[in-house]
Amino acid sequence: MTWSPAHPETVFTYGAPQLKFGPGAADEIGHDLGALGATRVLVVTDAGVLATGWPDRVAEGIRESGLEAVVHDSAHVEPTDASLAAAIERARADGPFDGFVAVGGGSSIDTAKAVDLLLTNGGDLMDYVNVPVGAGRAPSRPLAPLVAVPTTTGTGAESTTICVLDVLDLKVKTGISHVRLRPTLAVVDPRLTASQPPGVTASAGMDILCHALESWTARPYTSYERKQPGERVPYCGSNPISDLWAERSMSLLAKAFRRAVRDGSDEDARADMALAATFAGLGFGNAGVHVPHANAYPVAGRVR
Amino acid sequence: MTWSPAHPETVFTYGAPQLKFGPGAADEIGHDLGALGATRVLVVTDAGVLATGWPDRVAEGIRESGLEAVVHDSAHVEPTDASLAAAIERARADGPFDGFVAVGGGSSIDTAKAVDLLLTNGGDLMDYVNVPVGAGRAPSRPLAPLVAVPTTTGTGAESTTICVLDVLDLKVKTGISHVRLRPTLAVVDPRLTASQPPGVTASAGMDILCHALESWTARPYTSYERKQPGERVPYCGSNPISDLWAERSMSLLAKAFRRAVRDGSDEDARADMALAATFAGLGFGNAGVHVPHANAYPVAGRVR
Numbered sequence: 126m127t128w129s130p131a132h133p134e135t136v137f138t139y140g141a142p143q144l145k146f147g148p149g150a151a152d153e154i155g156h157d158l159g160a161l162g163a164t165r166v167l168v169v170t171d172a173g174v175l176a177t178g179w180p181d182r183v184a185e186g187i188r189e190s191g192l193e194a195v196v197h198d199s200a201h202v203e204p205t206d207a208s209l210a211a212a213i214e215r216a217r218a219d220g221p222f223d224g225f226v227a228v229g230g231g232s233s234i235d236t237a238k239a240v241d242l243l244l245t246n247g248g249d250l251m252d253y254v255n256v257p258v259g260a261g262r263a264p265s266r267p268l269a270p271l272v273a274v275p276t277t278t279g280t281g282a283e284s285t286t287i288c289v290l291d292v293l294d295l296k297v298k299t300g301i302s303h304v305r306l307r308p309t310l311a312v313v314d315p316r317l318t319a320s321q322p323p324g325v326t327a328s329a330g331m332d333i334l335c336h337a338l339e340s341w342t343a344r345p346y347t348s349y350e351r352k353q354p355g356e357r358v359p360y361c362g363s364n365p366i367s368d369l370w371a372e373r374s375m376s377l378l379a380k381a382f383r384r385a386v387r388d389g390s391d392e393d394a395r396a397d398m399a400l401a402a403t404f405a406g407l408g409f410g411n412a413g414v415h416v417p418h419a420n421a422y423p424v425a426g427r428v429r
Numbered sequence: 430m431t432w433s434p435a436h437p438e439t440v441f442t443y444g445a446p447q448l449k450f451g452p453g454a455a456d457e458i459g460h461d462l463g464a465l466g467a468t469r470v471l472v473v474t475d476a477g478v479l480a481t482g483w484p485d486r487v488a489e490g491i492r493e494s495g496l497e498a499v500v501h502d503s504a505h506v507e508p509t510d511a512s513l514a515a516a517i518e519r520a521r522a523d524g525p526f527d528g529f530v531a532v533g534g535g536s537s538i539d540t541a542k543a544v545d546l547l548l549t550n551g552g553d554l555m556d557y558v559n560v561p562v563g564a565g566r567a568p569s570r571p572l573a574p575l576v577a578v579p580t581t582t583g584t585g586a587e588s589t590t591i592c593v594l595d596v597l598d599l600k601v602k603t604g605i606s607h608v609r610l611r612p613t614l615a616v617v618d619p620r621l622t623a624s625q626p627p628g629v630t631a632s633a634g635m636d637i638l639c640h641a642l643e644s645w646t647a648r649p650y651t652s653y654e655r656k657q658p659g660e661r662v663p664y665c666g667s668n669p670i671s672d673l674w675a676e677r678s679m680s681l682l683a684k685a686f687r688r689a690v691r692d693g694s695d696e697d698a699r700a701d702m703a704l705a706a707t708f709a710g711l712g713f714g715n716a717g718v719h720v721p722h723a724n725a726y727p728v729a730g731r732v733r
Contacts, residue, residue: 136451144670147440149655162571205649267466351453354460365704366448373673400669 126298128348137346137364138357139411140304142273142284142311146403148396151314154183154226154272155190161270161309163224165193167216169237171200174229174276179317183228183274195219200229200236203425205291209250213243220244225271227308228317231280234273235288238306241268242288253301258292263290264305273308276317278385278398279329281336281406283311286359291425298422304359307410315399319389327386330398333405334378335417340409341371360413377401432652441650441668442661443715444608446577446588448707452700455618458487458530458576459494461695465574465613467528469497469517471520473541474581475504478580479534483621487578487662499523504533504540507729512541520544529575531612532621538577539592542610544586545572546592557605562596568609577612580621582689582702583633585640585710586617590663595729602726608663612715619703623693631690634702637709638682639721644713645675664717674712681705 144154158166170180175198184194194251199215216222220228222244227237242253246264252264273283287302321329346362363371381397388394449457462470470491474484479502488498503519505512518663526548531541546557550568557566579588591606625633650666667675685701692698 134451136449136454136457139448139450141445141447144443145440146443146668146670150440152716153440153658261634354457364450366450369673370675 127348128344130348130350132351133347134349134351135347137361138277138359139364139366140286140307140359141407141410142308142351144262144311144313144403146313146400148314148316149178150312151183151274151317152186154274154312155187155192157310157312158187158192158224158226158270158272159190161224161389163192163270166195166224166226167219167222167226168194168196169200169212169240169242170196170198170228171202172198174233177276177320179276180182180228183226184234187226192224200233202232203291204232204236204239204289205293206250207293209236209239209290213240213250215257216240216244223269225269227271228274228276230277230328231282234282234308235277235290237271237273238288239290239301242270242301242306245269254290254292254304255299255366257293258297258299258321263303268305270309272310272312274312274314274317275402276403277321277325278318279332280327281402283308283313284403284406284410286410296335302359311403313399313403315392315396318395318399320386321389323386323389325400326389329402330382330386333374333398333402336348336405336409336414337371337374337378339414340367343412343415346424359411361400361411363412367408367412370404374404377404432648432655434652436655437651438653438655439651441665442663443668443670444590444611444663445714446612446712448617450617450707452618453485454616455483455578455621456490458616459491459496461614461616462491462496462528462530462576463494465528467496467574469526470499470528470530470533471523471526471544472498472500472504472530473504473516473544474500474532474537475506476501476502476619477506478537481580481624483580484532487530490570491530495526504537507595508540508593509537509597510554511597512514513540513594516540517544517547517554520548524548527573528535529573532576532578532580534579534581534651535586535593538579538584538586538612539594540676541575541577542592543594543605545575546605546610549573558594558596559603559606562599562601562603565606567607572609574613576614576616577616578616578621579706581625581629581633582622582706585706585713587612587617588707588710588714590714599672602729605664615707617703617707618640619696619700622699622703625692625693627693630693630702633706634682634686634690637702637706640709640718641675641678641682641718643718643721644671644709644716647719648718663715665715667716671712671716674708678705678708678712681708
């Protein structure tokens with residue numbers, strides 16, 4: 126397929142959270158939040174992840190650094206407008222907070238993004254949801270620091286500028302997307318992914334492969350018309366940097382994916398899968414994804 | 430060579446500026462600074478770069494976005510404690526500023542880091558210089574947004590957390606290093622490197638190669654003793670992410686270095702060299718460099 130823009134785009138953008146990677150990284154979050162200026166922190170998770178004990182362990186570590194920490198299991202698997210509104214309401218009632226931590230999969234991370242957005246910028250959720258479903262309002266203020274701690278090796282939500290949600294009345298999957306939603310710091314500690322059962326490792330691994338392969342085959346940024354600076358979006362098309370992440374992510378998958386599914390206690394394979402998920406997120410978080418993810422949206426919107 | 434730490438490090442960190450890359454990127458700086466909340470901006474450059482017209486063109490673009498902009502040609506090639514103190518004094522006299530742009534090579538970018546640091550955090554330059562030369566004080570407040578616009582394809586200063594300077598009385602080259610010194614946004618516009626003469630392209634290209642090769646061969650992060658969170662430094666040793674940048678940087682050099690020196694008007698080669706410099710900076714800005722750079726410090730300290 127070819128494109129012939131009259132004035133081809135010449136510029137691409139690249140953004141990413143700061144990253145801390147490796148076994149033990151999750152024990153240092155209190156120090157990192159303190160360095161970011163936080164004093165009272167909300168840890169957002171879901172009931173399933175809460176049961177692993179990790180969110181409370183992270184909160185305890187934050188308290189040992191002299192900060193306050195509150196844990197909410199307010200994330201709903203596949204967030205909805207209703208689940209996000211409830212999480213925001215609960216956070217408002219227990220606030221104020223000047224720092225956030227998400228411990229979990231994409232659902233917990235996206236819920237924390239929405240809570241951070243609404244507590245720092247005010248208003249209602251639908252004000253910020255993408256048009257035509259919502260009003261597409263851009264946050265006027267910076268969000269409070271958000272540390273994302275993924276417990277599944279797949280979603281890449283720790284790297285992206287988007288919060289995905291189902292709008293129940295409309296049976297549609299949509300999102301809130303703005304560069305200010307990107308987490309400040311991603312803490313990827315492979316120990317937190319060790320409890321994933323083989324089925325989750327397999328399906329989350331296919332998610333990594335889709336992220337890497339879709340961003341690697343996404344339309345190149347040069348195939349679009351030249352944008353004005355105010356028109357730029359985080360997903361700018363494939364480019365030399367997103368290619369780099371996608372290619373290395375696929376190499377890691379080729380090496381570790383089968384091993385991680387077959388033997389969940391293979392620490393090297395777990396670490397490589399965590400790295401593959403992070404790399405794929407850093408790639409597609411800038412290039413974007415395409416047909417498979419687009420197809421998934423209306424399907425997912427009808428699931429419940 | 431082998432190392433046998435009693436408790437090997439298990440964690441590595443990775444930080445980078447946001448990036449905008451491509452011909453035309455330098456025309457959008459006013460928009461980007463506005464989005465970062467700046468209203469009155471100091472453009473730092475040196476006399477040689479000022480003569481190319483780019484600093485004034487960047488300042489004009491900032492004004493067209495409704496922000497104020499002042500240009501200082503206060504950077505000294507190979508900054509010294511004296512040149513930085515003079516740049517800081519001049520900025521204090523013309524301030525306040527809530528945003529900074531550096532247009533130039535490593536000297537302009539490092540001078541802007543020092544000016545931003547001192548104007549936001551107060552005190553004297555030597556308070557912040559690395560021990561034992563200075564007091565090694567850490568900035569207690571975030572710096573104002575700094576946009577780095579390199580005009581040479583080599584230094585990588587747009588990606589690093591360090592400001593390098595010569596202390597004249599001591600005849601020593603040292604620096605200020607803190608994660609808060611890393612520029613907020615790197616704007617890499619290959620048009621700004623087109624005026625580099627072949628000799629500069631060649632020596633700056635050797636700088637890229639040294640950055641890539643030294644960070645690629647740096648001691649791996651796992652060869653160090655396990656650090657406490659407060660002991661972590663930006664240069665954490667080679668790791669899977671810095672390797673990725675270094676390897677791709679060297680591939681780009683293999684393809685473009687000879688062409689860019691032979692024919693400065695080869696736009697593809699210029700763009701590849703700009704990308705190679707950026708990638709090498711993203712790598713060594715986290716892994717660090719070693720023997721060749723260490724050797725250069727005492728030599729450079731004696732040059733003037």
